[in-house]
Amino acid sequence: MNTTLAAAVLALGTAGAAVAPSAQAQDTSSAGLVDALNATFGSHAGMRASHAKGFCAVGEFQPAKGARDFADVPLFAQKSLPANVRFSIGGGNPKASDKSRSVRGLSMRVAGGGDSWDLLLISEPAFFAATPESFVSFLQARVLDPATGKPDPAKVAAHNAAHPDGTRQPALLAAHAAPSSYASTPYFSNNAFVFSGRGKKTRHARIVAEPFGAVQYLTADEEKTLPDLFLQDELARRLAADPVGFTLYAQLPAAGDALLDPSTVWQGDGKVELGRLLVKDLAPQEACNGVVYMPLALPAGIAASEDPILKARGAPYAISLSRRTKQ
Ligand code: HEM
Numbered sequence: 001m002n003t004t005l006a007a008a009v010l011a012l013g014t015a016g017a018a019v020a021p022s023a024q025a026q027d028t029s030s031a032g033l034v035d036a037l038n039a040t041f042g043s044h045a046g047m048r049a050s051h052a053k054g055f056c057a058v059g060e061f062q063p064a065k066g067a068r069d070f071a072d073v074p075l076f077a078q079k080s081l082p083a084n085v086r087f088s089i090g091g092g093n094p095k096a097s098d099k100s101r102s103v104r105g106l107s108m109r110v111a112g113g114g115d116s117w118d119l120l121l122i123s124e125p126a127f128f129a130a131t132p133e134s135f136v137s138f139l140q141a142r143v144l145d146p147a148t149g150k151p152d153p154a155k156v157a158a159h160n161a162a163h164p165d166g167t168r169q170p171a172l173l174a175a176h177a178a179p180s181s182y183a184s185t186p187y188f189s190n191n192a193f194v195f196s197g198r199g200k201k202t203r204h205a206r207i208v209a210e211p212f213g214a215v216q217y218l219t220a221d222e223e224k225t226l227p228d229l230f231l232q233d234e235l236a237r238r239l240a241a242d243p244v245g246f247t248l249y250a251q252l253p254a255a256g257d258a259l260l261d262p263s264t265v266w267q268g269d270g271k272v273e274l275g276r277l278l279v280k281d282l283a284p285q286e287a288c289n290g291v292v293y294m295p296l297a298l299p300a301g302i303a304a305s306e307d308p309i310l311k312a313r314g315a316p317y318a319i320s321l322s323r324r325t326k327q
Contacts, residue, residue: 024140028132030315034323036139041092046289049320051105053096054088055232056288059243059279061110070250070272071195073301074113081112085279086288087182087235090122097228099218101173106187106209106246107293108277118297121187121209123179124172127262130165132312134263138166165263172265177218181234183244183279184216190262191295191310194303195250204259204305205250206266209277212245236282243278250274260307292321 027035037049044052061083063076075081089096090103104123109116129135141159142151160167179185189207196202218226238244252270253259295313296304304310 024137026133026136026140028136028312030312031319033132033135033312033316034319036136037092037320040139040143043323044092044094046324047092047094048088048324049092049316051086051088051090051107052092052094054086054105054288056283056285057085057087057235057239057279058281058283058287059083059085059277061108061248061275061277063275064273067272067274070197070274071301072198073195073299075110075115075117075299075301076275078112081110083277083279084109084283084288084291085277086291086293087231095228098231099178099223099226099228101178103169103173104179104182104185104187106182109291109293109297115299116297117299117302118293118295119189119207120293120295121189121207123185123187124169125188125190125208125265126168126172127190127309128166128169129163129309130261130263131308134163134165135309135312137163165261168263168265177220177223180216180218180222181238182231183211183213183235183238186210186215187246191307191313192253192259192262192305193298193310194305196301196303202303203252205252205272207274208249208251208271209246210249212247232282235279239279239281243280245279246277248274248277260305262307262309290321290325292317294318 026032034049041049041052043049048054061081063078063081067073067076086105086107088105088107089098089100090105096102106121107119109118111117128138137159141155144150145152187209192204192206194202195205235244249271251266252268252272253266254268257266257268258264294317295310298304
């Protein structure tokens with residue numbers, strides 16, 4: 001989301017007079033989901049339909065010793081796995097400000113022992129839609145009105161009235177400024193996955209990556225004075241001194257947490273350590289330009305849940321890859 005769009009969306013919050021939801025058709029086919037992203041953010045040659053602005057890094061993933069007691073994932077038997085990482089800003093605007101109050105993304109691909117795992121995380125614990133219909137409607141409501149250069153408040157209010165699931169992530173984003181570093185925010189999978197334990201016992205869990213250091217958001221002063229581009233240099237400075245680390249946990253649901261609704265924040269505070277991601281160096285753009293992180297590329301022992309958003313995420317990523325590598 002760009003600054004203007006993000007500011008307008010935040011200003012709207014969940015308030016506003018509800019008007020009848022727009023009668024606009026919602027194409028929830030895989031191509032329709034990508035079209036909805038392109039319609040809101042524009043199509044930018046060579047760029048991802050979502051999380052367009054970002055850069056690549058490399059590091060390693062070290063599975064935790066006890067991870068296999070929780071989930072029988074052969075990949076976790078490796079001591080260390082090379083990790084290809086991408087940090088990004090949510091939305092399809094490749095020029096989004098690093099100060100914009102939108103989500104930050106952390107994607108990683110680890111491979112070893114004949115298996116691999118793609119993991120895509122964002123910096124808020126809830127997604128902006130519970131279903132593909134709501135995803136398309138959320139984006140349609142935020143297409144910029146050519147007269148004002150901002151989303152039409154009436155359309156956003158109508159979306160909120162019809163899809164309350166679309167109000168939670170904007171409220172979370174409005175509650176704090178943007179992270180002051182890619183290393184100073186936690187990241188969340190939003191979707192739950194099904195982990196197989198020994199003896200075929202399965203359980204749902206979400207993934208959370210907690211930074212080794214403190215969680216820090218921009219101060220009001222930094223929001224005013226920092227340039228729109230600072231996150232990559234900021235991370236490079238940290239990496240020149242030390243790796244940047246995250247501890248990955250499986251978050252367990254509390255009774256009553258919705259297993260299949262990524263737009264809800266889980267209350268469960270039980271967590272099991274899965275390992276540590278150490279980001280060591282930035283990598284050239286080519287290292288991840290032609291790469292697509294796939295939400296359903298899971299290792300043996302971790303399966304997709306029936307979450308309708310997770311299930312809808314397979315093909316759109318491949319479509320976005322094919323569009324951006326053809327342009
Ligand atoms: C139906 C729901 C969703 C759709 C249609 C969708 C679609 C997309 C698309 C098309 C891309 C660009 C892919 C590429 O060209 O490489 C993307 C990137 C991304 N998405 Fe989603 N997304 C959805 C839900 C989510 C959720 C729930 C998360 C939460 C973690 C998420 C996190 C990300 C991240 C982190 C990236 C950047 C990947 C990278 O660094 O290359 N998305 N998404």
